[in-house]
Amino acid sequence: MNEMTVAAAQGCIVDAVRQLGSESVALQRALGRVLAEEVQANRDQPPYDVSAMDGFALRSADVANAPAVLEVIEDIKAGEMPRNTLAAGQCARIMTGAPVPAGADAVIRVEDTQALADSRVQIKCSVKPGNDIRVRGESMSDGATVLKCGSEITPGVVGLLAMVKRAAVQVYRQPSVAILSTGDELEGLDEPFDANKIPDANSYALMAQVQALGIEPVLLGIARDQPEALRAALQQGLQHDVLLVSGGTSVGVHDYVRPTLEALGVQMKFWGVAMKPGHPMTFGVAPLTWVFGLPGNPVSSMVCFEQFVLPALRCIMGHRRLYRRTVTARLAHQIKHRPGRSEFIRVTLDRDADGYIAISTGAQGSGMLSSMAQADGLLVVAAGSEGLAANSSVTVQLLEGTAFQAHHGMP
Amino acid sequence: MNEMTVAAAQGCIVDAVRQLGSESVALQRALGRVLAEEVQANRDQPPYDVSAMDGFALRSADVANAPAVLEVIEDIKAGEMPRNTLAAGQCARIMTGAPVPAGADAVIRVEDTQALADSRVQIKCSVKPGNDIRVRGESMSDGATVLKCGSEITPGVVGLLAMVKRAAVQVYRQPSVAILSTGDELEGLDEPFDANKIPDANSYALMAQVQALGIEPVLLGIARDQPEALRAALQQGLQHDVLLVSGGTSVGVHDYVRPTLEALGVQMKFWGVAMKPGHPMTFGVAPLTWVFGLPGNPVSSMVCFEQFVLPALRCIMGHRRLYRRTVTARLAHQIKHRPGRSEFIRVTLDRDADGYIAISTGAQGSGMLSSMAQADGLLVVAAGSEGLAANSSVTVQLLEGTAFQAHHGMP
Numbered sequence: 001m002n003e004m005t006v007a008a009a010q011g012c013i014v015d016a017v018r019q020l021g022s023e024s025v026a027l028q029r030a031l032g033r034v035l036a037e038e039v040q041a042n043r044d045q046p047p048y049d050v051s052a053m054d055g056f057a058l059r060s061a062d063v064a065n066a067p068a069v070l071e072v073i074e075d076i077k078a079g080e081m082p083r084n085t086l087a088a089g090q091c092a093r094i095m096t097g098a099p100v101p102a103g104a105d106a107v108i109r110v111e112d113t114q115a116l117a118d119s120r121v122q123i124k125c126s127v128k129p130g131n132d133i134r135v136r137g138e139s140m141s142d143g144a145t146v147l148k149c150g151s152e153i154t155p156g157v158v159g160l161l162a163m164v165k166r167a168a169v170q171v172y173r174q175p176s177v178a179i180l181s182t183g184d185e186l187e188g189l190d191e192p193f194d195a196n197k198i199p200d201a202n203s204y205a206l207m208a209q210v211q212a213l214g215i216e217p218v219l220l221g222i223a224r225d226q227p228e229a230l231r232a233a234l235q236q237g238l239q240h241d242v243l244l245v246s247g248g249t250s251v252g253v254h255d256y257v258r259p260t261l262e263a264l265g266v267q268m269k270f271w272g273v274a275m276k277p278g279h280p281m282t283f284g285v286a287p288l289t290w291v292f293g294l295p296g297n298p299v300s301s302m303v304c305f306e307q308f309v310l311p312a313l314r315c316i317m318g319h320r321r322l323y324r325r326t327v328t329a330r331l332a333h334q335i336k337h338r339p340g341r342s343e344f345i346r347v348t349l350d351r352d353a354d355g356y357i358a359i360s361t362g363a364q365g366s367g368m369l370s371s372m373a374q375a376d377g378l379l380v381v382a383a384g385s386e387g388l389a390a391n392s393s394v395t396v397q398l399l400e401g402t403a404f405q406a407h408h409g410m411p
Numbered sequence: 412m413n414e415m416t417v418a419a420a421q422g423c424i425v426d427a428v429r430q431l432g433s434e435s436v437a438l439q440r441a442l443g444r445v446l447a448e449e450v451q452a453n454r455d456q457p458p459y460d461v462s463a464m465d466g467f468a469l470r471s472a473d474v475a476n477a478p479a480v481l482e483v484i485e486d487i488k489a490g491e492m493p494r495n496t497l498a499a500g501q502c503a504r505i506m507t508g509a510p511v512p513a514g515a516d517a518v519i520r521v522e523d524t525q526a527l528a529d530s531r532v533q534i535k536c537s538v539k540p541g542n543d544i545r546v547r548g549e550s551m552s553d554g555a556t557v558l559k560c561g562s563e564i565t566p567g568v569v570g571l572l573a574m575v576k577r578a579a580v581q582v583y584r585q586p587s588v589a590i591l592s593t594g595d596e597l598e599g600l601d602e603p604f605d606a607n608k609i610p611d612a613n614s615y616a617l618m619a620q621v622q623a624l625g626i627e628p629v630l631l632g633i634a635r636d637q638p639e640a641l642r643a644a645l646q647q648g649l650q651h652d653v654l655l656v657s658g659g660t661s662v663g664v665h666d667y668v669r670p671t672l673e674a675l676g677v678q679m680k681f682w683g684v685a686m687k688p689g690h691p692m693t694f695g696v697a698p699l700t701w702v703f704g705l706p707g708n709p710v711s712s713m714v715c716f717e718q719f720v721l722p723a724l725r726c727i728m729g730h731r732r733l734y735r736r737t738v739t740a741r742l743a744h745q746i747k748h749r750p751g752r753s754e755f756i757r758v759t760l761d762r763d764a765d766g767y768i769a770i771s772t773g774a775q776g777s778g779m780l781s782s783m784a785q786a787d788g789l790l791v792v793a794a795g796s797e798g799l800a801a802n803s804s805v806t807v808q809l810l811e812g813t814a815f816q817a818h819h820g821m822p
Contacts, residue, residue, distance in 0.1 A: 007821050027600070031619045047606050052776070077636065078707075079596030081607060097596055097609065097707065139779055146781055154811045155623055156783035159616025159709050163780055167600050185490030185508055189438070189578050195458055196492060198508065205570030208442045212566055225488065296489075296508065298570050314815065325813065326820035327738075328766070342821070355739070368550055369574055370557055372567035382822045395822045400565045402736060403814050404725065409737035410418050410753070411793045411806045 003272040003279060005383060006307055006342045012269050014322065016285055017312045020173040020241060027161055030153045032214040033171035034318030039147040042164050044137035049100040050078075052132040056113055056121060057104035058091040066126045072119045076101060091121065100133055107132035140164070150320060172318030175241035177217040179206050180233055182247040182257060183296055184225045201298040201369060202246040209305045210244075212400050213313050217244075231260050238264060238289045241316070244309060247296030257293060258282065266291050274341045274383055278304040290316075298369045303344045306378065306397065324397040327377070329356035335381060335388040342383045346375035347396060351405075358396050376402050414683040414690060416794060417718055417753045423680050425733065427696055428723045431584040431652060438572055441564045443625040444582035445729030450558040453575050455548035460511040461489075463543040467524055467532060468515035469502040477537045483530045487512060502532065511544055518543035551575070561731060583729030586652035588628040590617050591644055593659040593668060594707055595636045612709040612780060613657040620716045621655075623811050624724050628655075642671050649675060649700045652727070655720060658707030668704060669693065677702050685752045685794055689715040701727075709780045714755045714789065717808065735808040738788070740767035746792060746799040753794045757786035758807060762816075769807050787813050 004012070022036035051057060058070060070091040076082050078097035086092065086103030094100070094107060106127045114122040140146055146160055153161075153171070161169060180203075187197035189204065203219050210217040218240065223233035225248070234257075237243035248257035261284055262268060271282035271293070277300035282293035292309050294301040311322035329349060337343055347358040358379050361371040377396040381388060388394060415423070433447035462468060469481060481502040487493050489508035497503065497514030505511070505518060517538045525533040551557055557571055564572075564582070572580060591614075598608035600615065614630050621628040629651065634644035636659070645668075648654035659668035672695060673679065682693040682704070688711035693704035703720050705712040722733035740760060748754055757779075758769040769790050772782040788807040792799060799805060 007819060010819055027615055028618065031622050043604070043606065046609065077596075078594055079608065079636075097594070099607075134776060138774075138776065140781065147784065151784075152812050153619075154784065155616055155619035156713065156780065156786065156810070158619035159612040159713065160780050160784040162600055162615035163610050163612040163709070165598075165600060165604070165610050183489055183508070185488075187576075189573055189576060193454070193576070195454065196510075197490065198457065199574050199576050201570045201574040204438055204573035205566055207439065208564075208566035208569035211442050225490075298574070302567065302570065311819070319815065321812070321815035321817050323816055323819045325816045363549075369567065369571050370551065373558065373562075373565065373571040375567060380822055395820060397820070398814065399567070400814075401563050401732070403809065403811075404730065404732035405734055405736045406732050408418060408421055408722070408734045409806060409808070411791055 003274040004270050006273060006275050009270055009273045009281070009283070009308060010311060013283055013308055013312050014315055016269060017290055017315050019318050020175060020316060022170045023173050024168050025171050026168050027158060027166060030161070030169055030171060031155065031158060033153050035147055035149055035151045035153060035169060036172045036318065037170040038145055038149050039161065039164060039166065039169070041140040041142055041144050041146050044142050045139040045163065046134050046136060048136050050097050050134050051094045051100060051107045052096065052134050053107055053109040054096050055094060055107050055109040055132065056091045056123065057086070057094045057100050057107050058123065059086060059088065059104060060106040060127050060129045060131070062089060063108070063123045063126050066123050068123050069116065070121055070123060072121055074101065105129045150318060152319060152321070174215050175313060175316045177210050177215055177242045177244065177313070178220050178237040178240040179203055179210070179217050179244045180220040180223055180237050180246070182223045182225070182230065182245060186222045188222055202294070202296070202301050205298050205302050206244055206246065206294070206305060209302065209310070210313070213310065213317070215313065225256065227256050227260065230256050231264070234260055234264055238286050240289060242313065243289050243291045244294060245291065246294040246301045261291060275307070276341045276343045278307070278344070279341065281308065283308065299372050302372055303378065306399070324399070326395050326397050327356055329358040329394055329396045330354065331388055331390060331392050331394045332357050332359040334390045335360070337381045337385045337387045339384050339386055343381040345379040345381060346371045347377055347379045348374060349376040349396065349402070356396070358394055375399055414685040415681050417684060417686050420681055420684045420692070420694070420719060421722060424694055424719055424723050425726055427680060428701055428726050430727060430729050431586060433581045434584050435579050436582050437579050438569060438577060441572070441580055441582060442566070442569060444564050446558055446560055446562045446564060446580060447583045447729065448581040449556055449560050450572065450575060450577065450580070452551040452553055452555050452557050455553050456550040456574065457545050457547060459547050461508050461545050462505045462511060462518045463507065463545050464518055464520040465507050466505060466518050466520040466543065467502045467534065468497070468505045468511050468518050469534065470497060470499065470515060471517040471538050471540045471542070473500060474519070474534045474537050477534050479534050480527065481532055481534060483532055485512065516540045561729060563730060585626050586724060586727045588621050588626055588653045588655065588724070589631050589648040589651040590614055590621070590628050590655045591631040591634055591648050592657050593634045593636070593641065597633045599633055613705070613707070613712050616709055616713050617655055617657065617705070617716060620713065620721070621724070624721065624728070626724065636667065638667050638671065641667050642675070645671055645675055649697050651700060653724065654700050654702045655705060656702065657705040657712045672702060686718070687752045687754045689718070689755070690752065692719065694719065710783050713783055717789065717810070735810070737806050737808050738767055740769040740805055740807045741765065742799055742801060742803050742805045743768050743770040745801045746771070748792045748796045748798045750795050750797055754792040756790040756792065757782045758788055758790045759785060760787040760807065760813070767807070769805055786810055
């Protein structure tokens with residue numbers, strides 16, 4: 001097989017994965033999940049005509065020639081039902097959210113009134129019928145669909161679910177995700193220092209990328225370069241819905257990962273993607289498991305996760321927005337590029353009156369994990385590009401942490 | 412006190428809060444936290460000159476007039492040390508990440524070679540000295556600072572921490588956050604249906620907003636409108652670092668929240684912000700607790716959380732990016748506005764070749780929690796604005812869920 005384009009590889013993956021059924025979760029655990037049911041209102045909301053303001057419920061005809069003085073016959077609090085019907089010349093003191101009494105057709109806010117005595121108030125201006133009244137069922141009417149299946153559960157959705165008294169909801173099941181690093185050169189986080197080895201950063205960087213999507217992965221540790229050990233570790237990984245294997249997928253003679261996966265019944269969909277970093281990326285499908293072979297280099301592995309594993313996991317979780325948000329930025333400096341492979345350049349983003357400015361984090365060697373730690377985004381250089389000039393308009397994928405900014409940005 | 416501007420209220424809050432010391436967390440629990448220490452490299456990385464490619468380590472002078480045939484004297488895997496020194500005319504088969512043998516000054520990738528026999532290979536092109544070699548210490552040199560105090564722990568940072576073998580790191584402590592709803596009209600999520608009451612959506616919407624920042628809040632439930640019950644609930648809330656009270660902060664005669672807070676030693680910094688929705692917003696400081704009084708209406712409460720509580724919590728957690736990311740969008744339709752208060756309009760965002768398009772979610776009544784559930788962002792209308800024309804350029808704060816998009820967006 002030849003190297004696929006990034007978009008073709010993404011398409012292949014998204015076509016191969018699917019949702020895993022649904023489960024019920026408590027509202028307290030629902031944030032970030034995706035609704036696997038349609039949700040209906042269970043009552044009219046508000047349950048009766050209520051005041052939208054602290055003020056006075058009155059008959060608008062009585063104040064048509066305001067100012068006017070009215071008799072205050074009652075105080076109505078939220079959660080209480082009015083006891084009286086308003087007659088001409090009467091009004092009721094009313095709180096926000098409290099029921100509008102019979103006879104009243106409008107509310108005037110307290111700021112537009114002047115108390116004269118306990119039972120007398122001057123109304124300073126006229127109001128139209130319906131003023132500052134929220135009518136019964138205005139927010140939602142009993143039985144109406146308030147949330148569609150497939151809605152992402154944001155804080156606003158959690159509030160709405162509480163409003164319709166849903167203490168638990170049906171959401172798409174999360175995949176179980178296993179992470180395996182491979183390579184004799186790796187030193188585990190809890191292994192003693194060995195000057196000749198390289199710490200296993202991949203397991204933890206991938207762990208954090210999975211955690212950022214709301215899933216707690218299982219770390220299988222490091223499989224050494226012996227066929228039996230590797231086979232056992234991969235078999236363990238194939239008990240999960242998704243298996244991420246980093247290292248061992250390139251074309252070197254010592255790489256056992258691909259043949260071992262194939263021997264274990266994984267049908268490889270592609271190996272090799274026309275991208276830099278990350279071209280040894282592979283993807284395969286087993287009876288129970290979607291298997292991603294990621295490059296051994298941590299930067300390459302993280303870039304491949306962003307392009308391929310992230311949309312797959314979000315698709316499995318039932319999301320419709322599968323990809324990182326992209327923004328258009330102005331390039332601060334030229335970038336050289338030889339046509340052939342898509343390239344992903346780690347950049348920080350600045351901002352001026354004209355919008356975003358993308359600045360390379362510096363050396364882009366695939367060993368430079370610090371550049372990934374500093375980056376706000378990944379600038380995407382199209383495969384066919386012959387290089388980008390300074391000030392040209394570029395596409396940047398926003399990485400974790402960019403949902404916030406230092407300045408409030410108020411106009 | 413007069414109503415403050417939104418920016419002045421934000422400034423008041425950010426000046427009043429501070430970090431709460433630091434604690435050690437395992438790397439597995441560090442994502443999203445902020446480093447409270449500087450982190451140094453504990454070794455050179457890579458620990459020796461290594462190959463950046465699968466290929467052959469060779470002497471560049473031997474292939475200056477390529478093609479050239481070289482003798483293969485050794486196979487070097489990652490994690491193994493070379494046994495031999497290359498002499499003229501010799502090369503070693505080498506894996507990505509494996510140490511470059513003495514005598515070699517370059518690596519050529521396997522694609523640019525042709526195996527002739529087990530111990531003979533044809534090198535198709537010449538290479539410069541240093542080609543595809545990552546030199547010792549290139550990624551990080553022993554003792555160098557790799558992460559500054561105050562860095563947000565993103566997946567890239569987690570990878571870098573694993574690379575320097577940090578199984579635990581010092582991070583700023585998270586605040587404990589308590590949430591209290593107030594009002595006789597409220598029906599708790601686990602209370603039976605009462606057609607005359609309004610479900611308590613605020614507790615859960617605020618819970619989810621806090622959870623989205625990585626903090627698990629404590630729900631104190633609903634305090635009824637009796638001074639003693641309210642006082643007891645507020646006292647309980649004042650055991651936490653941050654207390655969010657929704658409802659009971661407006662100017663109505665039945666609102667006991669403010670006087671009770673003051674009686675409990677809370678020094679009010681402001682009440683009333685020139686904004687819509689949300690003007691009854693208050694903020695106060697107790698000896699142990701920062702107290703936010705949020706409007707009783709769920710939409711208003713959520714909008715106030717975004718403007719005031721979110722930057723406060725992020726500041727306490729040690730973040731430097733305190734505010735929601737804003738984007739510039741084109742307005743799809745006119746928006747009426749009377750000068751006086753800043754207004755926050757719930758919008759969805761579309762996109763075309765010219766950038767974002769902001770579209771109101773429809774009725775903006777503060778009872779419309781569904782509009783908050785649908786919204787991608789909050790369009791900010793400046794206090795002094797006399798209305799916004801269709802197609803004008805507007806500022807939109809991006810809400811939760813907008814870090815992702817439906818299309819891959821590749822150029």
